[in-house]
Amino acid sequence: MRSKITSGRGIGRYFPVLDWGRTYSRSALSNDLFAAVIVTIMLIPQSLAYAMLAGLPPEAGLYTSIAPIMLYAVFGTSRSLAVGPVAVVSLLTASVIGQVAEQGTAGYAAAALTLAMLSGGFLVLMGVLRLGLLANFLSHPVIAGFITASGILIATSQLKHILGIEAHGHTLPEMLGSILSHLSQTNWVTVAIGTSATLFLFWVRSFLRPTLTKLRTPPLLADILTKAGPVFAVVATTVSVWAFDLADQGVLIVGAVPQSLPPFTVPSLSFDLIEALLLPAILISIIGFVESVSVAQTLAAKRRQRIDPDQELIGLGAANLGAAFTGGFPVTGGFARSVVNFDAGAETPAAGAFTAIGLAVAALALTPLVYFLPTATLAATIIVAVLGLVDLSILKKTWSYSCADFVAVAATILLTLLLGVEVGVASGVVLSVLLHLYKTSQPHVAEVGLVPGTQHFRNIKRHAVLTDPRVVNLRVDESLYFVNARFLEDYIQSRVPDGCTVRHVILMCSAVNEVDYSALESLESINLRLADMDVGLHLSEVKGPVMDRLRRSRFLEGLNGQVFLSQFDAWDHLARSPQPNAAA
Structure with a gap:
């Protein structure tokens, strides 16, 4: 009898669903369903946008948001973390894969699957070996600097979609130079759509809720309307493009999106491809895990809950493996959607499973409706989302507190902006280790x-x-x-x-x-x-x-x-x- 109990506890360590699932109540079901509705509304346009940021077809964003969420619900320990494509990891994916395959080709999509597989395998291995502490090698100031620089790069990369021009580049000087050289090709109809969507989304984020509160709108309805802001932008701009035939005037649109559930896909096992992607996959895994576990711990503390960092590695690893075999790309826990999930009252990971079901329904029934969706609107969605990640105040804070931390943050930001995200990630790891060695080399x-x-x-x-x-x-x-x-x-x-x-x-x-x-x-x-x-x-x-x-x-x-x-x-x-x- 004792051995059975021990065995059960061992299984429960790897399957947290067996813990919270035993006490799942009708009240939790109601709260999880409500949270899932709000997150699903938020995630549909985000998924399409982040797929575009990763250089993949829009349906890949939906596929990446279904199986990974379901798997995290089984293996993850956070009650509020919402897993899926996020801006920084999507940018890293595009930057890494762009060096081994041309965007739009079958090889590019296959490389994305392999990257997700390698990332997932590395995370699971770290979790099984209980190596979650390795993430501590990345200091918070360095991570903040990298995310800030990445947010600037992401926002800059989307300007070409707002302007309706061709542009390229992986560093800030390359992007700005390419945009300036193609300014003569600006499509002013696209500019009008992209600018309007961007301003509207900023207004929604900052002023819609206070406005609804002044109008004595019920708090619940005000919350739903605020979270649905990107959906309103998608509907309005899509209808405008369709009604006025703006696609004929040069406005780029999403086009046909397959009506289907995520397909079963097999990542490429080419030795050369794995060799090229292995180190980037490890860096992406560490960055994603640090971001994810930080959000999970913050939200868990608010409800006096606890998470297991080692099991979080397994949960995120399983999510990435799920993405690899269902037509997706690397994922992690997203800050914005996790906070929305938490604020909406999600009590268990089942909220994520319900979100996945909602996205599956969207993939089957709603994809024809986004045919005329302008890419400028998706770019606006990305810009508004990532500018919230930009925190230049970290420079002032570290300058006043620690000169060494300031140098590390400033160097990470500059290296990421000037040399690209891969160099930024690598330099972040190296600077974090060097910063630790420097501080301990002269003990007090x-x-x-x-x-x-x-x-x-x-x-x-x-x-x-x-x-x-x-x-x-x-x-x-x-x-x-x-x-x-x-x-x-x-x-x-x-x-x-x-x-x-x-x-x-x-x-x-x-x-x-x-x-x-x-x-x-x-x-x-x-x-x-x-x-x-x-x-x-x-x-x-x-x-x-x-x-x-x-x-x-x-x-x-x-x-x-x-x-x-x-x-x-x-x-x-x-x-x-x-x-x-x-x-x-």
Whole structure:
């Protein structure tokens, strides 16, 4: 009986649906259905737009929003996360695939499937191995900088659709140069449609709800009408193009969209293609996971819920694998639609499943209605959505808080804008790691003294404390490893020079969680040098795991001092001066 229970818990770890599904209620069903209706209305135009951004046919956006959502509902742990195509991942998809296949070809679509498969497989592998912590290698400021730059690139890339011209490029200078060189081809009817749709969508986002509130519209209806803003733009511009034959005047339209459910597709297993897409797939996976898990954790915290980052990897991986085998492209959790899903009252992942059903109905019954939908309207939808991602205030915030973070953010933004999103993603990862290494390469080492009348020790530069000229108390506020090992060695050498009156050096290790072999060798060098000077090296407040590792070496045998349980014990034992000095 016990083994069965254990087995059941093991299965439940990989199938969260077995957890929330047991307690699913009629009230949850009602709330999930309502949330699904709102998200479906929002997602139909978004799906078409993001497919266009990824360089794929519009139906690919609908296909990408059906099977992945269903699979996430089974494997995901967030009750509110809405999975599907998102702007940044769509841009990355277009940028990556554009280097291995020509847009509009069968090879391009096949590459999109392979990219989704590789991304999904990598995410599942990370989840099974419980490697969700790897996402921590991307710092939040760097991610914010990359998303800001990506939002600018995405908005700029859509200007060609607003203007009705041909343009190309993957970097900001290329895009702007191409747009300027083709300005003479501007289609002013398209400009009128695209500009009107963009202004309308901005007005909906900022002013529609306050206007409806002033008109005493019921809150529920006001919420639905606000979320349906893109649908109104789609309907109005589509009807205008159809009624006035604007397609004959050069307005580009979506055209025929197949009426069908997602087909079964098989990604290409070409070795050369996999080799070309593997690294980009890994980077896309990490970026998508970081964005998704950040949204999921934020929304879960508001309802005192928890998510499992490792299982989220499996859920997102399954969603991407679903996209790979149903004619889609890489997906992740979207910020805007997840917030809408949360605000609409979604209680379980079943809301996502109901959304997928609504999109399937749309794929079967509504696609003929978008034949005359102008691409300028889809571009307007993308522009309004992604400009919400642009947060240039991160530069000011990091400048005032941390110079190192500011340099990392600014470099990420500039590299992404000037060299493209692939370089931006790679530089974001590298800068995050370098930023961590830089910060830990010079650990904060404080010389401390005893607070009078207590057993507490504080920084002598910040507090009036008791010191002894013969005893140097150093608190090391960082784990010791190869990057900073030499720093501590140099610090002690400068603080305890030859011929000084110091007789004891106490390393207060309360903040040291790790001592690697390089740091161990530095400690041995410090010990030998101090021993030659007849100065004792002592340790205090060493944590258990660190002490266990030190005991496995010969360091403690050769230590010319002692190891004390607390810093006060070390001070009490070593500071024998009858008149300790007060320092400020």
